[in-house]
Amino acid sequence: MEGMAHIQLGVLHGDGIGKEVVPAAVRVVDAAVSAADAGTIEWVELPFGRSAIESHGNPFPDETENALADLPGWVLGPHDNAAYPPEFRAETAPGGKIRKRYGLFANIRPAAALPGVRAMRDDIDVVIVRENTEGFYSDRNMFIGSGEFMPTRDVAMAVGVVTRQACERIAHVACQIAVTRRKRITIVHKSNVLPLTMGLFLETCREVAKQYPSLSVDDEHVDAMAAHLVRGGDFDVVVTENMFGDILSDLAGELSGSLGMAASLNASETQAMAQAAHGAAPSIAGKNRANPTAMFLSAAMLLEWLAQRQHNRHLQGAAVRIRRAVAGTLAGGVATADIGGLASTSEFTETVLARVIRRG
Known part of the structure; x- marks a missing residue:
């Protein structure tokens, strides 16, 4: 009100x-x-x-x-x-x-x-929208218990969780922000080596972005995205999963000054x-x-x-x-x-x- x-x-x-x-x-x-x-x-x-x-x-x-x-x-x-x-x-x-x-x-x-x-990048102006509840972060990807475990003392494993529902809601947030800015959204993933989990993330974000016809949509692999940020690529709103978003946003923060x-x-x-x-x-x-x-x-x-x-x-x-x-x-x-x-x-x-x- x-x-x-x-x-x-x-x-x-x-x-x-x-x-x-x-x-x-x-x-x-x-x-x-x-x-x-x-x-x-x-x-x-x-x-x-x-x-x-x-x-x-x-x-x-x-x-x-x-x-x-x-x-x-x-x-x-x-x-x-x-x-x-x-x-x-x-x-x-x-x-x-x-x-x-x-x-x-x-x-x-x-x-x-x-x-x-x-x-380090005096032209950087980007918003990184990070899915905050899933991915490989063991403190938030299981209902009960940890997503990390050790079946033997010499083997450590981690569960990565990606659901369509979580992908849809974070994609909507990113698209809504992009509509108010320069109307470009970049989906960051690693579907070439994680075709099921990251493939679901990429596919779902693309489907949601179709509901925002004013937006220009592209995608990048996370390693390429890190290089683009350092070299000087022009990005507007980036949507990505939990761990990738944590790393890229810290990188972007340092590039913008501190x-x-x-x-x-x-x-x-x-x-x-x-x-x-x-x-x-x-x-x-x-x-x-x-x-x-x-x-x-x-x-x-x-x-x-x-x-x-x-x-x-x-x-x-x-x-x-x-x-x-x-x-x-x-x-x-x-x-x-x-x-x-x-x-x-x-x-x-x-x-x-x-x-x-x-x-x-």
Whole structure:
């Protein structure tokens, strides 16, 4: 509904630099929503990650799981499950549990070079749409248990799962995004060596794309796609399976400047999670050196997702304010160390906040 909104959103700080970049993103979102006359955000802070192990005995406690079920969206900080106690390292990572529990089947990862940022590809502007529930990732491709197993101590095996239903719904998401951009979609697969699983993915995506006659559709093998991204191929929206999408989106993020700028949204039809593509970066945690750009842009994607479902141009305006403020800050020469600048996390955040508030 158009006009002022009051929205409850979850906030999970996570580990490492998450405790710096997530609070910064909350401040930026609040400022943008207020400046755009979009209403108010009520943030529901929930235990998650290493601190939740200490307070609740679990990195993803029941309290958090139950609360998220009633929220339309949330901001998730990076987590460092590799540093958790051994009994938790052996489990599915908390982020994987969240994606599976709430059916967040679409992982949308844009990568675009911005003025003022040294990029390996200064012309890159691509959105990688990754199927988020199947493939070869063992933490999300089985109803019960793991998709990895060892029949003997010397043999390890993995199950890859591809279903027509999952292919159809991710293809629709990719096509809907492409319609709003340059109207080109590229299906990335490896059907030459995986003719059944990747063949089903390719065939299904092609069939769905026929329902969008304005789109130009082509396809690439994943290895060729990686080479094209590095060399300078012109792509618009890429749709691919889980593992391929994870690898290609990280590559695209680096090509556009840094993983510290790599935004990401995980979404179902009814809920969405803003989650930067980067990790917890424990080596710089607490040093005020982290780049909050990816978290800011991920939060803007969440606002945009909410705006589309609520048909609320004010929320859309808040998302635009954040993106413009980040771009203007970077173009003005204010940047963190990972992209060649001298600004601290807090200095970068304050500059973005000032632009969010004053931008008309």
